Amino acid sequence: MDVGFIGLGRMGRAMAGCLVRAGHSVRVWNRSPEAARAVEGANPVATAAEAFRGDVAVTMLADDAALRSVIVEGGLLDWAERPGLHLSMSTISVALAQDLAAIHARAGVPYVAAPVFGRPDVAETGALNIVASGEAEAIARAAPLLDAMGAKTWPFGTEPQRANAVKLAGNFMLVSAIEAMGEAAAFAEGHGVAGADLLDLLTNTLFASPVYKGYGASIAAKRYEPPGFNLRLGAKDIRLALAAAETVGVSMPFASALRDNLIEAIAQGDGDKDLAALARVVARRSGRG
Amino acid sequence: MDVGFIGLGRMGRAMAGCLVRAGHSVRVWNRSPEAARAVEGANPVATAAEAFRGDVAVTMLADDAALRSVIVEGGLLDWAERPGLHLSMSTISVALAQDLAAIHARAGVPYVAAPVFGRPDVAETGALNIVASGEAEAIARAAPLLDAMGAKTWPFGTEPQRANAVKLAGNFMLVSAIEAMGEAAAFAEGHGVAGADLLDLLTNTLFASPVYKGYGASIAAKRYEPPGFNLRLGAKDIRLALAAAETVGVSMPFASALRDNLIEAIAQGDGDKDLAALARVVARRSGRG
Amino acid sequence: MDVGFIGLGRMGRAMAGCLVRAGHSVRVWNRSPEAARAVEGANPVATAAEAFRGDVAVTMLADDAALRSVIVEGGLLDWAERPGLHLSMSTISVALAQDLAAIHARAGVPYVAAPVFGRPDVAETGALNIVASGEAEAIARAAPLLDAMGAKTWPFGTEPQRANAVKLAGNFMLVSAIEAMGEAAAFAEGHGVAGADLLDLLTNTLFASPVYKGYGASIAAKRYEPPGFNLRLGAKDIRLALAAAETVGVSMPFASALRDNLIEAIAQGDGDKDLAALARVVARRSGRG
Amino acid sequence: MDVGFIGLGRMGRAMAGCLVRAGHSVRVWNRSPEAARAVEGANPVATAAEAFRGDVAVTMLADDAALRSVIVEGGLLDWAERPGLHLSMSTISVALAQDLAAIHARAGVPYVAAPVFGRPDVAETGALNIVASGEAEAIARAAPLLDAMGAKTWPFGTEPQRANAVKLAGNFMLVSAIEAMGEAAAFAEGHGVAGADLLDLLTNTLFASPVYKGYGASIAAKRYEPPGFNLRLGAKDIRLALAAAETVGVSMPFASALRDNLIEAIAQGDGDKDLAALARVVARRSGRG
Known part of the structure; x- marks a missing residue:
């Protein structure tokens, strides 16, 4: 799949690496660009917008402020070349999760909340436990990526904030x-x-x-x-x-x-x-x- | 071994049963005598003193008050026919554990504190985890009993209150x-x-x-x-x-x-x-x- | 003095009444206009902007959101006819107090934080205890109003968030x-x-x-x-x-x-x-x- | 009145002094005898039993253990020359208060619980607030002493543990x-x-x-x-x-x-x-x- 990956902290780098090794084409972006170069086999891009398109855009950012800044304030949902699906894996507040679900619905971009359990060493081996909420069809489309990053995906219904x-x-x-x-x-x-x-x-x-x-x-x-x-x-x-x-x-x-x-x-x-x-x-x- | 067992609540009954099945000769006593009759293969005795003698006396009582009442106030340590070892398995206060250690030392009765982890169904199968503190020689003597009741005995030094x-x-x-x-x-x-x-x-x-x-x-x-x-x-x-x-x-x-x-x-x-x-x-x- | 008073809940109504009785000319505004009519001797105005001018504008709103909405999002600090002083008496967060101090400094409007202790019945009699932080000169200018509303004003330095x-x-x-x-x-x-x-x-x-x-x-x-x-x-x-x-x-x-x-x-x-x-x-x- | 006073810590000394100054005849006893000599005008006695008699015996000890040791374990209630009333002013547990009430009832010694509010400097001036529970008749008999030590006595019914x-x-x-x-x-x-x-x-x-x-x-x-x-x-x-x-x-x-x-x-x-x-x-x- 054609994947964009935003957020390359220790967790993000490990997870993006799993996607590369599973054969996906992965564009990666991080606020500080050195991190992007550290994902072997991935294609560093210069702007978040270049990562936020393709079949699936994955985000793995540190907190509410970072995710809100990149996606909402960065205006990524207003672009023409939006992704086919946003797989949102950061640990964020329930309130932001609800906001994002509403914003994506208005923008017509399917949104799957998929936060993960596991430390960086677990992420390296693609053995995370992933909790996923969103439309069943969207989760199904993301399955190849989820399977590459996680040992198991646990579904928790359609309302994204539940995950x-x-x-x-x-x-x-x-x-x-x-x-x-x-x-x-x-x-x-x-x-x-x-x-x-x-x-x-x-x-x-x-x-x-x-x-x-x-x-x-x-x-x-x-x-x-x-x-x-x-x-x-x-x-x-x-x-x-x-x-x-x-x-x-x-x-x-x-x-x-x-x-x-x-x-x-x-x-x-x-x-x-x-x-x-x-x-x-x-x-x-x-x-x- | 010749064992006396005092205290036949749900845990005590299960543990005494394990001792019987391991081939030990077990005298059992409980404040309410019906419980004593429920341990198949054991020999119910009429007084706590008849149980508190032999190679090892095991106690498994509900709380500080019960243990203090039977052993200390019951004067069992003043009898001539004291046991070769007191294996004290109740969950009691650290303060009472210290008192009992001192009292037994004065009476010349080796004392091993050996409280257990596990619910009654685990006790039935002899699979408790047992925490034991006391003189190494005394713990070693109690080993056949500990092995019959527990999956493993975890030693915690010589001071009984540590267990x-x-x-x-x-x-x-x-x-x-x-x-x-x-x-x-x-x-x-x-x-x-x-x-x-x-x-x-x-x-x-x-x-x-x-x-x-x-x-x-x-x-x-x-x-x-x-x-x-x-x-x-x-x-x-x-x-x-x-x-x-x-x-x-x-x-x-x-x-x-x-x-x-x-x-x-x-x-x-x-x-x-x-x-x-x-x-x-x-x-x-x-x-x- | 020519005073504007914004926020006429139970506390605000009682405080504005004290100002009227002390002989000040008081324009009053409240989101729901009925409350504004309830302050006898005051002059109800139709917009917050009409209240936010004159010698001193007093605000007494329910919470951060209300104050932020009226003053900041309402753009009141961008108007030409800004007040000579903003006496901010609401109980708000320390964070918003810091923000407001900075915003007012940029807009050139002196800002005094002056939250109060006392329930509505105490406010009725002008016997509140008022805690005031801000430039000494600004607090001195507000003194006639503070004295009309409070039994005593307790100064807490120049940094507004301290009050x-x-x-x-x-x-x-x-x-x-x-x-x-x-x-x-x-x-x-x-x-x-x-x-x-x-x-x-x-x-x-x-x-x-x-x-x-x-x-x-x-x-x-x-x-x-x-x-x-x-x-x-x-x-x-x-x-x-x-x-x-x-x-x-x-x-x-x-x-x-x-x-x-x-x-x-x-x-x-x-x-x-x-x-x-x-x-x-x-x-x-x-x-x- | 003929009063015995047991317990001469900082509070007890101050309270006993008030009784002396109010004209009562006060025998005083303390475990460490120096404290007893420090109450001017009082009559130090050598044993607690000599203090625990007369019209009223007052106790003001540090804690449960001290009161239990002196009164109960000391066997004072078994003596012939018991006091006409025990005014028990220590801060003790509710459980001990209940025990003492029962023990005194069996011994036929009226018991009034009368703990106090106030620090030593307040006790010096006889201005404590005293909380009293016990039979109304017994509290009335103790009134001259309570009035000498306290600004006011607050009655809390007949059950001693309530005070x-x-x-x-x-x-x-x-x-x-x-x-x-x-x-x-x-x-x-x-x-x-x-x-x-x-x-x-x-x-x-x-x-x-x-x-x-x-x-x-x-x-x-x-x-x-x-x-x-x-x-x-x-x-x-x-x-x-x-x-x-x-x-x-x-x-x-x-x-x-x-x-x-x-x-x-x-x-x-x-x-x-x-x-x-x-x-x-x-x-x-x-x-x-």
Whole structure:
């Protein structure tokens, strides 16, 4: 397929690489052009508009502001050569997802929300879990790309914001898991048990899952660099989850506690470290940080 | 081995049954004698003292009060015919664990703390994860029993309270996982996504572990009876974790949030339901309960 | 002075009335024109632009969106006949306060932020406490108006957003006081003590201050209508405080707890009731609501 | 009246002094005898039993453990020469208050619970607010003593634990006020407003009450020594409030947040400072501590 790919951070580069290796023709664009040159086999283009056309345009940007700036304020939907489908894979707010769905409908460009679960190393191997919402026909057309980037695509109906809600719910659970491990480790250490020993037990038995094993190992080793997923981005996702929950009347006490602790972690200088550094907050408070 | 087993709730009965099937001679005692008769192949005895002797005495009681009442106030350590080893498997406070260790040391009875992870159905099959603290020689002597009841025994050093701290840390993580799923499901439902669909995705990918799968299925199906592990007991464990954390200067914001929500769940009538019913709290608050 | 007054909700009407009674010539404008006719002795005008000129233009609008819509999007700062001073008295975000200060500086219109403390009945009598930030000369020019509306004006330096930060801090303390009384009353009632008796003691001794006496009486009487200050507006202010705190790296655990409880109160149908209805949240959770 | 007074900490000494000055004959006892000699005009006695007799015995001890040790474990209620009335003024748990009421009833000694509000300097001048529960006739008999120690006695019915519940509710509100001021000050300082200026405004207007003025001044001046009421005792009272709330199914989110922050304050070395030092917690978290 003729694909344009916009947004070449660590995740985007890995995902675009999968598309190239699956045999698609991929034009890539990034705000800072060095990143575009780093995708072997892809064709760097000079403007976002040159990427936002063809069979499918994929976007994988850092946040609401970036996506809104490139697509909406950049006026890409007003061009003649619009893509046959916009596969929107960024982690964005539910509110923006709703706006974008409406804007694309008016512009006549099919829109599929398809945020992903998985860190860059998972993206490299095309093994992401992809959550997709949009018209069934549009999702079907995107399937060859989704299959190239993901181990599995999980459909969540036609309303695009649903996929984004699912993504935020999942990231909330992920950050909660880290906080729970951090508190458990601080508690155990207070009682003379090495956090690493505690987490070795629990992440190999009751909690033997990728998230717990991965972040548990980082917490156990107090290894927070290089960041797989940085703490500031985690804070952003919790903020988006809280905002989206409030609009539907749902209060989330764990998310509120996470928000407080993430703000503290950033204030203490850990914003650019791996999200696992959240575990330092409770340890520091107890004087063992 | 010649074993006495005290405490035949759902967990105790299942564990005593494993010992019988492994060929041990097991005297069993329970405060209400009907339970004792329910362990096929075991020998019910009329008093706790008759059970608290032999090669190893195992205790599996509901809480601090029960264990303190039977062992300490019951004066069992003052008898001539004390057991060669006390294998103490109840989930109790760290403070009581320390007291018991000191009391047993004075009485000259080796003491091994060996709380377990796993629900009654896991106990039936002898597949518990057992956390053991105590003198290495004593743990080694108990090994045939531990192997009969558990899939694996995880050693945590010689100070008996450490095993109990590990157990409380693990249960804290378990209750945290339930709360996180409950909040995520309420959030998702507010956005039109069935909680069951969300949890199906997440518990088969990032969170594909026994705790998440088991409790996730209950939350998805809103199935809270019969209780595998009742909510009131979960509340007790969080209370014990908070108390033990406070003694070592550790604050646990998630545990505090759990405490509040568990109190609310009990006030709303769910104390005897399965711990998964904790998920009802945030749903009810949002008007979707 | 020749004054324009924009925004005639319950607070604005009362404040504009004070200006009229102090002998100022007051043009008034409100989005829905009936409110404008309700200010006796004032001169209703047909457009916001007609009000936004003269010696001083006062704005007292409900929130960021209203103020931004009228002043910024309405293009009022681009007109030739701009006022000699904009006295901005709405409770708005710190971020918007900063934006407005910059926009006014570019337009050459002196800007004074002057949010107020006091409910409508206090505003009627010109007894508000006014927090003012801006150039000293500009505040001095506005003094006759400030004196007509307030018992006292508290200066907080030249940076306009500081007055807004102070206002948000004060409202946060106010909502915290209500929550604390609500929790204390629920606790006391659980022990057979009437909440009214408890609050009678405490609000006449340790907590004998206007906020505690006023809201304490409402909580004691479970009287939540008519709203003096409605709960939804209180929720807005806590949201603004949390957002402004986050930008400067401050986490506020009480504010986070308030946010959760306010969301629940709104979800349970109390958004249009008096803020005192926040006390119902903990009572309801305990089954005594 | 012939009075025995047990417990001569800073509060007890001041209160016993008031009784002496009001013309009562006062025997005083304290575990460490130096304190007993410090009450001018009183008659130090060598044992608690010598103090626990006469018309009225007053107890003012530090906590549950001290009161239980002296009165219950000390066997004072088994003596022949028991007092005509026990006026129990310590801040203790609701559970112990209930136990003591039952024990005194069996021993035939009238029991009045009469905890107090006010710091040592207020106690010196006999201006405490006293909360009294017990049989009306017994409270009436104690009136001359209550009047000597307090500005006013607030009756709360016949069940003794109610006065203790009221005391805990009041202290919870007091600690909440400190936390709210601490968060507000940290927030304001983040925005360039001196905490002292903010608190000067608020504690002279909306929050012009003794608690806010007193603790507000300490927070503004960052003056935490000498302690009027030390942080560790404040933590004890919040723990008692949480425990008593749980027994009646009431969850208190503010109290839970306070508990976490008080644990952190103690872990960071501020346990022996004035309770106002609680304000340091949020400031420290934001990097401005």
